Amino acid sequence: MRFCLTLLVFLLFALTPARADMVDAAFDRAISQFEAARPGLPAELFGVDVAAYRSALTFRQFTSSHWGGTITMRVENGSEANNSCARFAAFVSLPPSDGKVRLILCPQFSTSGADALRTLTVLHELVHVVAGPNECRAMAFAARIEQAATGRFTDVGNYWQANGCEGSGFSLP
Numbered sequence: 205m206r207f208c209l210t211l212l213v214f215l216l217f218a219l220t221p222a223r224a225d226m227v228d229a230a231f232d233r234a235i236s237q238f239e240a241a242r243p244g245l246p247a248e249l250f251g252v253d254v255a256a257y258r259s260a261l262t263f264r265q266f267t268s269s270h271w272g273g274t275i276t277m278r279v280e281n282g283s284e285a286n287n288s289c290a291r292f293a294a295f296v297s298l299p300p301s302d303g304k305v306r307l308i309l310c311p312q313f314s315t316s317g318a319d320a321l322r323t324l325t326v327l328h329e330l331v332h333v334v335a336g337p338n339e340c341r342a343m344a345f346a347a348r349i350e351q352a353a354t355g356r357f358t359d360v361g362n363y364w365q366a367n368g369c370e371g372s373g374f375s376l377p
């Protein structure tokens with residue numbers, strides 16, 4: 205038992221710095237893409253307050269007309285034991301409570317997909333942080349940022365259809 209515990213502690217110490225670096229790198233890339241897109245964005249895009257989004261993404265704190273008041277975003281590591289982590293690479297616990305909103309990054313966030321997918325996940329989840337749970341809004345906004353920053357956007361056609369986004373009023377580039 206002690207051996208297992210020791211091994212577990214070792215693994216935690218061994219994995220945590222790499223994971224933290226990966227999260228920071230994903231945020232850095234998301235910020236870069238957003239900043240590249242920002243000059244062409246209106247003040248509000250798909251119902252997302254662009255200034256609040258920028259503040260949330262960059263400073264993890266924003267003033268919200270949607271939720272009311274100042275909201276702080278906490279980024280946490282989710283575990284396999286969390287039900288939502290069985291389905292998602294990341295998720296946001298909504299609505300905020302006591303001025304805090306939690307972005308939970310699941311193990312899948314670190315293991316699956318390429319850097320581009322992690323960047324897209326951050327762009328997508330931040331829409332939920334700022335503007336609530338609508339999946340079509342989050343996909344439309346993130347795709348617009350990708351398109352404006354890189355000239356292309358990730359194919360989310362299956363997810364778009366699965367969430368019934370045709371006729372939602374939101375659109376992909």
Ligand SMILES: [Zn+2]
Nearest residue numbers: 328332339342
């Ligand atoms: Zn989503």
